[in-house]
Amino acid sequence: MSYILVPIMVILVIMVVISLVRGIAAFLKGTKEDLERDPDATGPTPNQVLQNKMMFNRIKYQAAAVLVCALLLALSR
Numbered sequence: 001m002s003y004i005l006v007p008i009m010v011i012l013v014i015m016v017v018i019s020l021v022r023g024i025a026a027f028l029k030g031t032k033e034d035l036e037r038d039p040d041a042t043g044p045t046p047n048q049v050l051q052n053k054m055m056f057n058r059i060k061y062q063a064a065a066v067l068v069c070a071l072l073l074a075l076s077r
Contacts, residue, residue: 001075002072002075002076005068005071005072005075006072008068009065009068009069009072012061012064012065012068013065015057015061016058016061016062016065019054019055019057019058019061020054020058022050022054023050023051023054023055023057023058026047026048026050026051026054027047027051029047030045030047030048030051033045033047
């Protein structure tokens with residue numbers, strides 16, 4: 001069973017890192033746009049929506065990785 005769970009864990013960790021990097025990139029790009037944005041504009045910008053989506057994905061993948069890690073620990077005993 002660990003032969004299946006370990007690759008899944010590696011894939012989830014890679015997905016966490018990708019989501020984190022994309023979220024940080026959207027944040028940096030969004031910060032520049034926020035400084036240049038009209039102060040009367042309302043609602044989130046597309047970059048803010050992307051940043052929120054990426055950070056939610058990161059949390060999702062981290063939770064899945066924690067569950068896989070817990071399964072590995074439970075099966076190793």
